[in-house]
Amino acid sequence: MQGGPAIDLAAGLERVMDDRELFLRILGRFAGDYRDLAARLHAALEAGDTELSHRIVHTLKGAAGMIEAPRLRQLALDTELALKDGGVAAPQLLAALDEELARVLAQVDSLLAAPEAAVAATAPADADDLARLRGMLDIGDGRAIDLATLLRPRLLASVGSEGMAIFDAAIRRFDFEGALALLEHGDRR
Numbered sequence: 001m002q003g004g005p006a007i008d009l010a011a012g013l014e015r016v017m018d019d020r021e022l023f024l025r026i027l028g029r030f031a032g033d034y035r036d037l038a039a040r041l042h043a044a045l046e047a048g049d050t051e052l053s054h055r056i057v058h059t060l061k062g063a064a065g066m067i068e069a070p071r072l073r074q075l076a077l078d079t080e081l082a083l084k085d086g087g088v089a090a091p092q093l094l095a096a097l098d099e100e101l102a103r104v105l106a107q108v109d110s111l112l113a114a115p116e117a118a119v120a121a122t123a124p125a126d127a128d129d130l131a132r133l134r135g136m137l138d139i140g141d142g143r144a145i146d147l148a149t150l151l152r153p154r155l156l157a158s159v160g161s162e163g164m165a166i167f168d169a170a171i172r173r174f175d176f177e178g179a180l181a182l183l184e185h186g187d188r189r
Helices: 009-015 020-034 037-046 050-066 070-086 091-113 115-122 127-138 144-172 176-186
Strands: none
Touching: 009 020, 009 144, 020 050, 020 091, 037 050, 037 091, 050 070, 050 091, 070 091, 127 144, 127 176, 144 176
C-alpha cells in the first residue's frame, strides 16, 4: 500500500482553475460513478468480456487523471494495456488497482465529508507557519517533524507533489538542512 494522499489536491484544484466547489462536485461524481467499479471489472473479467473490461479501465484512467489521482491513473493504464487485444491482466496488477481505487474513494469520501477541511488543506502554508517550520529546521529541532506533519497538506500546495516527496524523504532521514533547502526553493517556484 502506498503512503501519502491518493489525490493531489493542489493539482486537482489547479485543473479546475481553483474552483473548489467544482472540484468537490467532480469528486462527488467520481465517487458515484466508480464506487462499484471493482465489482463491475471483476464480473466482466470472469465473464471473459475483455472488450467491456478494457472499456471500464479506460474510463477509469481518464477519470483518475481528471481528479489528479496519479497512481490510480497509472494502474488503470497498465491494466488497460494488459487487456489490449484480448490480453490478460496479472492478478497482482488487478489487486493493486482495487487497492488504489479503495484508497482514492476513501480520500474522496473524507474530502466530501469535510469540504471545509479540503479547502483549508489546499491553501498554501501561511508565512508564519513556514517561518516557524524554517526556524525549527534551521536549528535541527526534532519537533519540526510534528509541525511538518500538521502542515503537510498546505506544504503540498506550496511545493507540489514532487517537492513534497523529496521533503518527506529528507524529514524521514532527519536531513533538516535538505528539507529547509527545499522549502526555500519551493517558495520561489
